[in-house]
Amino acid sequence: MESITRRLLTNCFGRPSGPLGRLGGVLMALGNAATERHAVALAAPAEQDVVLVIGPGPGVGLAAAAERSAHVVGIEPSEAMRAMARRRCAPLIARGRLRLSPGTAARTGQPDASVDVVISVNNLQLWPDVPAALAELHRVLRPGGRLLITAHEKLLPTHLPALAAMVHAAGFGSVRTWTWQPPTRMAPTAALVSAVRV
Template sequence: MESITRQLLTKGFGRPSGLLGRLGGRLMAHGNAATERHVVTLAAPSEQDVVLVIGPGPGVGLAAAAGRSAHVIGIDPSDVIRAMARRRCASPIARGRLHLAPGTAARTGRPDASVDIVIAVNNVQLWPDVPAALADLHRVLRPGGRILLAAHEKWLPAGLATLASTVLAAGFTSVRTWTWEPPSRMAPTAALLSAVRR
């Protein structure tokens, strides 16, 4: 039974595919929207900042980031999710403000020191190897670049303190954690973390 549940979660949210992936994408668009927009507001990218969005789901946060920066990259391993994000973000893609590519947090495919801001909303708990992912994100960030992570608090069983320790061990500084209550009743409490690449 546990493996069936795990498969359903993977096909719906972890690595969305097929009908479950499309359903998961719709749920993400509603359940994560307020947190995604909030994290982009906190990141406050400038027009010139290069923003890397990890696991952008159906594109709500991508659209918000592309409204502020002319250099947004969204990476996701799921063809289904990238297609949903492509439809939602057709205008910034057409204007060259947004690029979508396959990839994961641990394999972004971006050059060293090429990104100013990394954002990941509600997927750090799905990364198979969090230290490896943080190592790659540290690599792609420029010195002084920032990372902002958010997840439903209830989906971080080890808690924010453990995540903060892992982020520190990856070479980040100025690590800060807090929680935020989204205005939507559908969205649970968000656990947030920000840090700086030294």
């Protein structure tokens, strides 16, 4: 029973695929929308910034980022989510403000020091190797580049102070953590980490 439940959750939210993946995408778009937009506002990308969005899912935060920046890349391992994001963001893609690529936090496929801002919303708990992913995000960020990660507090793989220590160990400075309660009943408390690439 546990393996069936785990498989259902994976197909819905972990690596969304098929009808369950599409359902998961709809639920993510509804439940995460406030946090997605809040994360983009906190990261505050400028028009000329190159923004890397890790695991954008159905594309709510991706669209918010591409409304601020003309150079947004969404890295998403799920084809089902890339399809949903492409539909949601079609006008922004047509204007050349964003592109979607397969990949993960640990394997973005982006060049060294090519990104100004990295945003990740509610997928940290799915990273198989958090230190490897943080090392990759450090690699792609330019010196002075900004990292903003948020995840459901109850799903964090570790406590916020331990996560902050991992971020610092990956070479980031100005590491800050806090929690935020989205203004919707459906969304749980978000844990946030911000840092700067030293």
